Amino acid sequence: MPFGAELSEQGGARFRIWAPSARAVELGLARDGREEFLPLDRRDGGWYEGHVGVGPGARYRYRIDGGLVVPDPASRFQPDDVHGPSELIDPGAWEWTDRAWRGRPWDEAVLYELHVGSFTPEGTYAGVQGRLDHLKAVGVTAIELMPLADFPGARNWGYDGVLPFAPDSRYGRPEDLKALVQAAHAKNLMVFLDVVYNHFGPEGNYLSAYAAPFFTERHHTPWGAAINFDGEDARTVRDYYVHNALYWLEEYHFDGLRFDAVHAIMDDSEPDILSEIAAAVARGPGRERLVHLVLENDANQSRYLARDDAGRPRFYTAQWNDDIHHALHVSATDETGGYYADYADAPLRHLGRCLAEGFAYQGDPSAFRDGEKRGEPSRDLPPTAFVNFLQNHDQIGNRAFGERITDLADTARVRALSAVFLLAPGVPLLFMGEEWAARQPFPFFCDFGPELARAVTEGRRKEFARFPAFSDPEARSRIPDPNDPATFGEAVLDWGALTNPEHAGWLAWHRELLAVRAREIVPRLPRLRPGAARFRVIEDRGLYVEWPLEEGATLVLCANLSAEPLALDGRPNGRELYVQSETDDGAMSGGRLGPWSVAWLLQPATA
Incomplete structure (x- = not known):
């Protein structure tokens, strides 16, 4: 890896940092209770480098122009958080026992998104490892960890990370994360990691102080100046992210990555950074095992999901399908505010188009976006190019109180809509606790310094002021404070709830469906x-x-997503694969489909 600190075969370690805006860079090393600063040699292209006789466990940081002291931007571990020194890690010290692991086909994926800190009371990698048998028994085949990049403070969703190579120390050491991945592979479970390449968090990012070309004013994002993927000096910035993707896949044996909000990655170059990362993964770990890359992309750019003549992904394996979530959510709750307005006119038409063609918006004008056309044609893509869900961290946490769908809709609706997306040919995703209808909310939480914390709390409440329910200041004051430890505490799953018959029933039902x-x-x-x-x-x-x-048979979904019986044009023929009904007489009876009923059938080939 060209960035950061690397142990040398000849002994000691090479330290390397890209600091084109600095006049001088020194390496600070903690020795004998004091910090010693050693000058680094300036190389071409804004690099500073030096070789020092230290080994694994050494604590180090960099001093810029004799003043500002910063951690390594490619630190592999930050034992004392984002403002503290970095720790020199030996990536080869872990003895992997999963060398024979080659991954699993994407068709088999049942994703389970979880936040390490709130998934278990322990809030650690080891805590997740202790629940692998539960996930396997549910029918999950792939765990998706929310971002781990080191973030400021003790609590964060992970999308405020500032050191993309350093798994956050609150959850354990790098060896603990590797142990989790290894244990998952031993149980035939894939492990994915969510990565954020569109912005840095607001606290602890020092790059602009010594590497100003890392950012550009040519583009702007919701978080300010964009990361420089296409301007002068962009080559080094691009390499930083290409190597980050390879780092997680190779050094930690992850089976795939989920790329957060790539519509906010601004890049006019050809090939763009997304294409370059995909090509690098295909040339690297993708040659030896199955690696799956998944996008979150509000622009619905189906070009990134294209398949080759053999049906293999040219770039990315799949995309989170927000369209199907929004159609499902409107059907469950009748909500029409915000982006749900684009689905309120005909939620079942949008849902049907997602199930049959991928995106609901394939170049169609979006009223929510003032008539702007959104999306590209997706009909010819396989259903597995899309990840379907009724809940995820965003769709729960972006609500003022972080309510889950079971707090917003009755059981009949939730079960019917779950029976649709969990058995549909697209790849399903569950959010942690969904399998037992957990009652814990998942509000936004963080742990910033005092000044930033106040701004975040005020900004969060101001954000909801445009909604009628929060037009009153007193109503807004009840929105949980993201920086309050109690807000995070509310999100921690209560595993004891599984002894409750209601939650045990939900769990058994999800096991049956999967x-x-x-x-x-x-x-x-x-x-x-x-x-x-x-x-x-x-x-x-x-x-x-x-x-x-291909053999002439047909997979069929027949669903009544209303509270009244629905007359059918004759009973669909075929073998019943699964029937979801809230009535005793079954889903289909007397030429009618019962309220909130779903039937999956396999029709034989016609002569």
Whole structure:
């Protein structure tokens, strides 16, 4: 890795930092209870470098122009948080036992998004490791960790990280994270990591002080000046992120990455940074094992999901499909505010289009975006190019109080809509605790310094002032303070709830659905005919979707997503794979589909 500190085969370590805005850089080393500063040699291109006789465990940092002292921007570990010294790590010291692991096919993926700090009372990698058997029993095949890049303070979602190579010390040491990944592989579970390449957090990012070209005023993001991916000196910035992606995949054996909000990555170059990262992964770890790259992209740019002639991803394996979430959410709650307005006119039409074609918006004008066209055609992509969900960290946490869907909609609606997305050919994602209808909210939380903390709290409440429910200052004052430790405490899952019959029932139900998926849906995914799925909406209340298979059979979804019985044009024929009904007489009876009922069938090939 060209960045950071690397142990040398000849002994000692090489220290290297890109500081084009600095006149001089010194290496600070903690020795015998005091800090010693050693000058580094200036190299071409703004690099500073030096070789020092120290070994693993050494604490170090850099002094810029004799004043500001900063951690290594490519630090592998920060034992004392983002403002403290970095620790020299030996990446080869961990003895991996998963050398035979080659990953799992993407078709088998059932993703489970979790936040390490609030997933268990321990709030550690070891805590997650202790729950792997639970996840496997549910039917999960892939764990997706929310971002781990070192963030300021003791609590954070992870999207305020400032040291992208350093897994946060609050959750454990690098060896603990490697132990988690290794243990997951031993149980045939994949592990994904969410990475943030569109911005840095507001506290602890020192790059602008000594590497001003890392950012550009040519582009702007919701967080301010954009990261410089396409201007002068962009090559080094691009390398920083290419190597970061390779670092997590190679050094930690992750099976894939989820790239946060790539629509906020501004890059006019060709190839752009997303294409370059995908190519580097394919040339590197992707040659030896299955590696899956997943996007979050509000722009719905299907070009990144293109397949080759053999059906393999050219760039990215899949994308989180916000369209299907929004259609499902409107169907569950009848909410129409904010971006839900784009789905309120015909939620079942949008849902049907997502199930059959991928995106609901494929170049269509968005009223929420003042008529701006959004998206690209996606019909010819396989359903597995899309990750489907009813909940995730964003869609829960961006609410004022962080409510889960089971707090907003009744059981019949949630179960019907879950039976749709969990068995649909797209890849399903559960958010931690969803499998037992956990009651813990997931509000936004952080732990910034006093001045920034006040600004964040005030900004959070101001953000919701435009909503009628929070027009009154007193109502806004009840919005949880993100910096209050109690706000984080509310988000920690209560595993004791599994002894409650209601929660145990939800858990058993999710296990049943995912067992059906593994048995009936997953084996048929490779045989779905690309671009052949079709849907129709019945009386604005029902949904009928067909996915033709290569051998002539057809996977069928028939759903009544309303509180009234729905008349059918004859009972669909075929073998029932799964039926979800809230009534005793089953989902389909007498030519009608019961309220909030879902039926999955396999129709045989016609002669």
